[in-house]
Amino acid sequence: MINKERLYNRLLELGAIGKQEAGGITRHSFTAEDKAAKELVASFMKEAGLTVREDSVGNLIGRKEGRNPEAPVVLTGSHIDTVCNGGIYDGALGIIGGIEVLQTFNEQGIEVEHPIEVYAFNDEEGCRFSFSMFGSRGVIGTIEQKDLEMKDQDGVSVAEAMRANGLEPEKVGEAIRPKESLKVFVELHIEQGRVLESNNLSVGIVSGIVNELWLKCTVKGEAGHAGATPMDLRKDALVAAAEMVQVIEREAKKTGTTVATVGRLKVLPGGINIIPGTVEFTLDLRDLSQNVSEQVEKEIMKEFGRICEERGVELQTEILQRIPPAPCSEEFQQAAQKACSQIGLKPFTLPSGAGHDAMQMINICPIGMIFVRSKNGISHNPAEWSSLEDCADGVNVLYYNILDLAVKH
Amino acid sequence: MINKERLYNRLLELGAIGKQEAGGITRHSFTAEDKAAKELVASFMKEAGLTVREDSVGNLIGRKEGRNPEAPVVLTGSHIDTVCNGGIYDGALGIIGGIEVLQTFNEQGIEVEHPIEVYAFNDEEGCRFSFSMFGSRGVIGTIEQKDLEMKDQDGVSVAEAMRANGLEPEKVGEAIRPKESLKVFVELHIEQGRVLESNNLSVGIVSGIVNELWLKCTVKGEAGHAGATPMDLRKDALVAAAEMVQVIEREAKKTGTTVATVGRLKVLPGGINIIPGTVEFTLDLRDLSQNVSEQVEKEIMKEFGRICEERGVELQTEILQRIPPAPCSEEFQQAAQKACSQIGLKPFTLPSGAGHDAMQMINICPIGMIFVRSKNGISHNPAEWSSLEDCADGVNVLYYNILDLAVKH
Numbered sequence: 001m002i003n004k005e006r007l008y009n010r011l012l013e014l015g016a017i018g019k020q021e022a023g024g025i026t027r028h029s030f031t032a033e034d035k036a037a038k039e040l041v042a043s044f045m046k047e048a049g050l051t052v053r054e055d056s057v058g059n060l061i062g063r064k065e066g067r068n069p070e071a072p073v074v075l076t077g078s079h080i081d082t083v084c085n086g087g088i089y090d091g092a093l094g095i096i097g098g099i100e101v102l103q104t105f106n107e108q109g110i111e112v113e114h115p116i117e118v119y120a121f122n123d124e125e126g127c128r129f130s131f132s133m134f135g136s137r138g139v140i141g142t143i144e145q146k147d148l149e150m151k152d153q154d155g156v157s158v159a160e161a162m163r164a165n166g167l168e169p170e171k172v173g174e175a176i177r178p179k180e181s182l183k184v185f186v187e188l189h190i191e192q193g194r195v196l197e198s199n200n201l202s203v204g205i206v207s208g209i210v211n212e213l214w215l216k217c218t219v220k221g222e223a224g225h226a227g228a229t230p231m232d233l234r235k236d237a238l239v240a241a242a243e244m245v246q247v248i249e250r251e252a253k254k255t256g257t258t259v260a261t262v263g264r265l266k267v268l269p270g271g272i273n274i275i276p277g278t279v280e281f282t283l284d285l286r287d288l289s290q291n292v293s294e295q296v297e298k299e300i301m302k303e304f305g306r307i308c309e310e311r312g313v314e315l316q317t318e319i320l321q322r323i324p325p326a327p328c329s330e331e332f333q334q335a336a337q338k339a340c341s342q343i344g345l346k347p348f349t350l351p352s353g354a355g356h357d358a359m360q361m362i363n364i365c366p367i368g369m370i371f372v373r374s375k376n377g378i379s380h381n382p383a384e385w386s387s388l389e390d391c392a393d394g395v396n397v398l399y400y401n402i403l404d405l406a407v408k409h
Numbered sequence: 410m411i412n413k414e415r416l417y418n419r420l421l422e423l424g425a426i427g428k429q430e431a432g433g434i435t436r437h438s439f440t441a442e443d444k445a446a447k448e449l450v451a452s453f454m455k456e457a458g459l460t461v462r463e464d465s466v467g468n469l470i471g472r473k474e475g476r477n478p479e480a481p482v483v484l485t486g487s488h489i490d491t492v493c494n495g496g497i498y499d500g501a502l503g504i505i506g507g508i509e510v511l512q513t514f515n516e517q518g519i520e521v522e523h524p525i526e527v528y529a530f531n532d533e534e535g536c537r538f539s540f541s542m543f544g545s546r547g548v549i550g551t552i553e554q555k556d557l558e559m560k561d562q563d564g565v566s567v568a569e570a571m572r573a574n575g576l577e578p579e580k581v582g583e584a585i586r587p588k589e590s591l592k593v594f595v596e597l598h599i600e601q602g603r604v605l606e607s608n609n610l611s612v613g614i615v616s617g618i619v620n621e622l623w624l625k626c627t628v629k630g631e632a633g634h635a636g637a638t639p640m641d642l643r644k645d646a647l648v649a650a651a652e653m654v655q656v657i658e659r660e661a662k663k664t665g666t667t668v669a670t671v672g673r674l675k676v677l678p679g680g681i682n683i684i685p686g687t688v689e690f691t692l693d694l695r696d697l698s699q700n701v702s703e704q705v706e707k708e709i710m711k712e713f714g715r716i717c718e719e720r721g722v723e724l725q726t727e728i729l730q731r732i733p734p735a736p737c738s739e740e741f742q743q744a745a746q747k748a749c750s751q752i753g754l755k756p757f758t759l760p761s762g763a764g765h766d767a768m769q770m771i772n773i774c775p776i777g778m779i780f781v782r783s784k785n786g787i788s789h790n791p792a793e794w795s796s797l798e799d800c801a802d803g804v805n806v807l808y809y810n811i812l813d814l815a816v817k818h
Contacts, residue, residue, distance in 0.1 A: 060659065193637030210636060214681060224786060226670035226693045227619060227762025228602030231662045233786075238671055242654035248649045253640045261635035262647055263681045272623060272691045272729075282681045284635045320681075353636025377633060377642075381818045 001343070001399055002104045010044055010096045015088025024085035024382035029058065029123035029134065030161035037080055041095060041120050048103030050118065056174040057138030058122035058167055064102045066115035066406070072183035073115045074406045075365070076101070076398065077356060079124030079135065086125075087384025089391070093372065094188040095120045095397040101402055112406035114183055121357050128152045128161075136360035141176040149173070160362035180283040182365035184332060184405050187358050188398045189369060190386050193349050194377035202390040203345055203397050205336040206369035209352045209359050210259070210286035211293050214320035217244070217304075221313040223269055223277030238267055238276035240313045247303040248283060251296050258287040258296050258351055286383070288325050288351040326359045332368030332405070339400030345393060370397050410751070410808055411513045413801040419453055419505045420800070424497025433494035433791030438467065438532035438543065439570035446489055450504060450529050452706035457512030459527065465583040466547030467531035467576055473511045475524035475815070482524045483590035483815045485510070485807065486775070488533030488544065489767060493692075495534075496793025498800075502781065503597040504529045506804040509809055520817035523592055530766050539560045545769035550585040557581070587775050591774035593741060595812055597807045598768050598778060600796050603786035604759045611799040612754055614745040615778035616770050617736035618761040619668070619695035620702050622815075626653070630722040632639050632678060632686030647676055647685035651720045652670030656712040657692060667696040667705050668762055697734050697760040735768045741777030741814070754802060779806050 017037045019027030024091035027033045038060045045052045045062030052062050060080065066073075078094025098118035105112070106119050119135070126132025129150040137143050146158040159169040191197075196204050221237030245262050252260035266280040283300075287293035301317075310316050337347035350371065358367040375385040426446045427434030436442045447469050454461045454471030463469050469489065475482075489501025507527035514521070528544070535541025546552050546772035555641040557568040557578050568578040605613050654671050661669035674690040692709075696702035710726075717724050746756035757778065767776040781803035784794040 061611060192634050193639075194633075194642050195637075195639060197729060212636070223762060224603075225788065226672055227599050227621070227668060227695050227764070228600065228604075228788075229668065229762065229786060230602075230604060231658070231668060233603050233607060236658070239654055239658045242651035245574065245648055245651035247657065249640070250643070259636060259638065259640060261645070261682070261684055263635055263676070263683050263685060264679050265647060265676045267674045270673050273670070273693050274672050275670055276672060278673050284682050353638065354634055355636070372510070377638060377650070379634070 002100050002392065002395045004388060007096060007391060007395055008388045011088060011092060013161045013290065014040060014092050014096060018082060022085050022382065024087060025082055026084050026086065028128040029081050030165050034081065035165065038120065039078065044096070044099050045118065048099050049106040050099070050102060051138045055138070056171040057135055057165060058162070058165065059135045059138065059175065061239040062099060062102070062118045062122040064105065064116045067111055067113050069115060071114045072181060073117055074183050074402060075119060075185040076402060077119030077121065078185065078187050078189055079121040081125050083125045083127050083380045086380055087382060087400045089190045089386050090192070090379050092122060093190055093386070093391060093394070097188045099399055100377060100395050101399045104399060108381055109204060110403070112403065114406040116406050118401060124357050127238050129158050129378050130308055131361050133357055136357035138175040139177050140363045141173065143172045153377065175366060177344050179364045184329065184366045184368060184369040185358060185361040186370065186398065186401060187356055188394050189356060190379060190384070191371040191374045192354050192377065192379040193374065194364060196371060196373040197375070199348060200345045201346065201348050202373050203340065203391040204329050204338065204348050204350045204371040205333055206327055206352045207333065207349045209356060211290055211298060211325040212321060212323040212355065213293065215283040216318040216320055217281050217283060218316045219244070219279045219313050221274070221277055221311070222306060224275040226273040226275055229275060234275055235312045236275050237279040237313055238310045240307055241265065241279040241281055243307050244304055247307070248300055248306060251299045251303070255287065255292050255296060257289070257351070258285065258292060260285045260296070261331055267367070275386050286353055288327070291324055323359070326362040326367060328368045329366035335404040336368060336401045336405065337399065342400050343393070343396045345397065368401070370394055370401065411509050411801065411804045413797060416505060416509045416800060416804055417797045420497060420501055423501050423505060424450055429492060431494050431791065433496060434491055435493050435495065436491040437537040438490050439574050443490065444574065446484065450489065453508050454527065457508045458515040459508070459511060459556050462545070465576060465580040466544055466552065467571070467574065468544040468547065468584065469529040471508060471511070471527045473514065473525045476520055476522050478524060479811050480523045481590060482526050483592050483809060483811060484526050484528060485596065485599055486528030486530065487596050488530040490532050492534045492536050492544070492789045494558040494791060495789055498793055498795050499601070499788050500533060502599060502795070502800060502803070506597045506800070506807055509804050510808045512600040513808060516528050519812070521812065525811060525815050532765070533766050536661055537789060539566050540567070544768035547581055547584040549769050549772045550582065552581050554585045554615055566577070586773060588773045593738065593777060594767060594770040595741060595777040595779065595807065595810060595814070596779060597803055598765060598781040599788060599793070600782065600783045601763050601788040605780060606784070606786065610755065610756060610757050611782050611802040613748065613757050613759045613780040614742055614749065615737050615757045615761045615780055616764060617697045617734055617741065618778070619697050620699055620734040621730060621732040621764065622694040622702065622706060623728055624692040625727040626690050626692060627725040628653070628688045628722050630686055630720070631684070633684040635682040635684055638684055643684055644721045645684050646688040648722045649716055650674065650688040650690055652716050653713055656716070657709055660708045664696065664705060666698070666744045667694065667701060669694045669705070682765065687747050695762055697736070699734055700749040732768065735771040735776060737777045738743055738775035741775060744813040745777060745779060745806065745810050748806045748812065752802070752805045753811050754806065777810070779803055779810065
């Protein structure tokens with residue numbers, strides 16, 4: 001359906017723009033690389049027959065007019081920035097794929113009821129200013145003054161970077177899209193996990209983006225001499241924390257859907273012959289269902305309480321972040337299932353464990369996401385890779401999906 | 410029996426010598442503080458009627474002659490150095506206590522068959538040159554050329570430090586004591602643990618110094634996205650390591666005598682939303698019985714193997730140190746039990762979990778150790794404290810113990 005070679009060449013062309021180091025590319029917001037990438041993407045949009053504009057927060061937008069220009073707009077696209085030393089698919093595939101779908105429509109003379117726009121979102125990864133999803137936050141209207149004051153590691157603020165790129169920080173509000181003007185936002189993205197790979201499938205339909213609970217836990221026991229303190233006189237903070245790590249895995253596994261991870265763990269004082277007195281660790285807990293997530297959290301905390309009592313240690317917890325889940329709309333999912341069938345793919349549904357611009361967009365319109373298989377589940381890494389065939393499958397699903405959503409009222 | 414006030418005043422006087430910082434004292438080998446401490450201790454030895462000499466590795470020795478000057482010598486004493494920011498009892502009590510016993514003998518006109526010597530061992534803690542028990546290693550004759558080349562953090566070698574203190578590194582061999590010239594070495598020391606405190610006892614008889622196995626374990630799993638990787642597709646190195654930490658505790662507890670500690674644990678890459686790919690941790694395993702220790706080690710390794718298989722992770726282990734146990738002699742233990750009874754104390758036997766100069770001395774003569782209760786089991790810390798009464802009890806036990814050992818052939 002779509003032009004596979006053009007898709008691939010454009011991915012490679014965009015992937016060549018960025019600081020090149022350690023095998024990957026770095027393309028941060030409001031940099032020379034970012035500017036060059038937007039110029040290239042704008043040229044693709046024009047080749048596709050789209051009208052191109054940049055909004056007040058630096059999102060690049062290509063529009064194909066609808067038969068009814070006043071009808072709610074069908075949005076697609078993804079982010080144009082990369083992490084440090086990232087790959088060429090994360091973000092880029094959703095932009096190039098969206099442009100490819102619209103260019104194919106135009107080549108095939110397909111006219112649809114609803115206008116369709118492709119967003120190249122500015123700064124989703126948040127690597128430069130430690131503030132993610134800047135572009136989509138701009139679209140939903142939640143950028144605050146303090147966000148504009150965030151600084152990069154050279155001391156340059158978001159506001160200063162915007163001005164250096166011809167944007168006026170005072171006008172961020174102009175990027176906002178009213179709810180009634182939008183029909184749906186569909187994002188095509190690489191999976192960044194191994195679910196499709198382990199199911200031997202090229203494409204998946206996302207049921208929703210999971211919630212995200214980040215906790216910091218501090219276990220306080222009693223430090224002591226590793227040789228001179230018998231086992232039954234110990235309050236070893238690490239043995240207690242190790243039991244907690246086991247509990248987290250066990251409770252997450254029980255549901256079949258929850259993922260829970262202890263990614264950081266620090267032992268104090270940290271001497272080879274000193275019983276750990278304090279252990280700090282983080283918990284990252286996610287599920288598509290807020291109810292299930294809360295139930296797992298409750299069970300974990302109950303077990304933590306038991307461990308503390310049995311071992312005579314104390315626990316302090318601090319919530320670092322609690323983001324609700326973002327379910328994909330039923331209308332999108334049904335259209336996407338139909339689209340898969342149309343090109344002979346088995347419709348397969350999976351949750352997104354990673355965060356995406358769609359998490360912001362759900363605040364102003366229904367959302368949908370289509371995933372493409374990632375080799376070994378790797379992303380944020382030069383080894384990030386999806387085959388040309390898989391990318392083409394994803395874009396073909398997006399083609400039918402957008403066609404369906406943009407034709408219907 | 411012994412002079413409690415003199416004992417205490419001398420402990421305080423010696424405890425006043427050292428770099429004073431953060432509430433504790435620092436008295437490292439071959440420093441101005443070390444020299445001042447040796448001069449003070451030499452003056453105590455002379456007051457006690459002992460002949461004083463310094464050997465070729467910097468040990469200070471006070472001798473009370475025996476009726477038979479050729480009889481094997483009864484040795485007592487402990488180390489004169491401290492850790493960084495240490496307390497005033499660790500090491501010092503065994504030296505001041507030994508001098509007190511001999512001064513009391515002399516004041517009471519007690520003559521014994523065997524010569525008795527009090528050693529103030531040089532550099533047991535090993536804080537300056539990262540090389541412990543230098544003085545007692547000198548006495549048993551295991552100091553090698555490479556040991557003399559060890560450097561402190563200012564780049565000064567042991568050999569240079571010796572020369573600066575009037576010692577000749579070429580003559581370290583002169584400190585060696587032939588096996589046949591020694592009868593026993595008895596060391597009085599603070600417990601550095603809470604066994605005596607939890608048994609409400611002032612003094613304990615040491616059954617032996619436990620062995621010490623130090624292992625470094627590296628668990629290799631697979632890093633991944635914490636959100637995008639379902640629980641059943643993970644090879645989480647930390648969950649595997651946490652299970653290993655639990656196994657270590659369980660297997661050590663089974664014996665009732667073993668102590669096992671994971672004091673260090675490092676998680677890589679260490680991102681809050683990244684599944685741990687690698688975990689490094691240390692194991693400190695000790696028991697008085699080499700057999701029991703080896704059995705526990707074997708069980709732990711068997712369980713580690715099972716965990717690796719079940720979780721699809723790999724384990725590498727590296728032996729950092731393996732020191733055999735040092736049992737206290739039967740003759741010493743019987744004499745010490747009698748000594749406890751003589752002053753109305755319940756004879757109570759416990760292992761030493763910490764290492765001591767006696768671990769070196771066992772290579773050339775039978776050893777014994779007497780422990781004094783440590784408040785909260787704390788040592789290597791300014792909060793290290795033993796009551797005057799407990800110290801006096803310990804020195805009185807040493808008095809009868811030494812008397813017993815030095816009278817008999």
